[in-house]
Amino acid sequence: MTQWTQSCHRHQRQQQQEQQQQQQHQQQKHQRTLTAAAKKGLIENIQTFNLGSGTTPDQEVAAVDRVIPELTFEGLMSHWRENGFKNIVTMVGAGISTSAGIPDFRSPGSGLYNNLKKYKLPHPTAIFDVDYFQRNPAPFFALAKELYPGSFVPTPAHYFVRLLHEKGLLQRHYTQNIDTLDRLAGLPDHKIIEAHGSFYTNHCLGCRKEYDMTWMKKQIFADQLPTCEQCKGVVKPDIVFFGENLPVSFYTSPDEDFKDCDLLIIMGTSLEVQPFASLIQRAGPRCVRLLINRDAVGRSSFAPWMDPTERSLLYGKPKNVRDVAYLGDCDAGVLALAEALGWEGDLKKLIDGGQNQEANFEEAAAAKK
Helix, strand or coil: CCHHHHHHHHHHHHHHHHHHHHHHHHHHHHHHHHHHHHHCCCCCCCCCECCCCCCCHHHCECCCCCCCCCCCHHHHHHHHHHHCCCCEEEEECHHHCHHHCCCCCCCCCCCHHHCCHHHCCCCHHHHHEHHHHHHCCHHHHHHHHHHCCCCCCCCHHHHHHHHHHHCCCEEEEEECCCCCHHHHCCCCHHHEEECCEEEEEEEECCCCCEEEHHHHHHHHHCCCCCECCCCCCEEEEEECCECCCCCHHHHHCHHHHCCCCCEEEEECCCCCCCCHHHHHHHCCCCCEEEEEECCCCCCCCCCCCCCCCCCCCCCCCCCCCCEEEEECCHHHHHHHHHHHHCCHHHHHHHHHHHHHHHHHHHHHHHHHC
């Protein structure tokens, strides 16, 4: 590098430093002005603004008015009781099914990917890789027997989503789960977007002949490789494997579902798997977002793909205007919701009434064919 080049680089760095200092000075000056004005009662609602196209997210002034007065769980419950919500979207992951006995995928030690050694896979995710499945489907069907719907019952979290539907508040339910427990809890087909598919329907990889859930269950529990009766190809559940496209409805429904959404409830998901995690970005700027999860997820420090001000969840951050977090088990979270809203009896009635749901569910799956 020549002395001239080095000199240019030094000059550029100096200019950048001077610009940053000027921007910081402007920001501090403006913040002092806003603070003084607020104290005098001259302003009530301060809208966000940007000092210029050269500012970074951390340099922007977080001065928008909050969507609800108090961004705590208790504050959200108070707002819900007094004002209500009309169009609720739920998005859920494996965390709402763990209390049913179904492991999630990524928890250290107990997660599904940590317990697949007996299948002798080249890597844990191979069990859901479509190319590997076509070469060796046996490991997947052995695992499917352990996880197959009908061996588990819905959790209070599933029934809470059903309760939202019963009360006419549920716009749509987006799920990453393949366990069909949402359906078993009584949520109707038209309310569910199974982003990663499920065992509910099955197709031959060769001729695309469709098979119902009852047929597939018989094959799996008889330890038989599900084989097409028409072309003898392998029949695969309509679960989205790595290398396959998500259902068309996942891409076509959000525009309508989030248009008037005033509350997005996010439960039991790491918000790490795309494109599912991007759904939190579809909520409008005045939509409250409630996270019910064991771990603090969805913030920029946990999800590098997110923009730190526009896309990530901002609960616990100074710039937060609409996000609330309940950090704990999903069942505990929905029970707290039901208690705060006076819905305990309604939720208990659904849970108690779901005990005989399994037989009706499989009959409905067979009748749909």
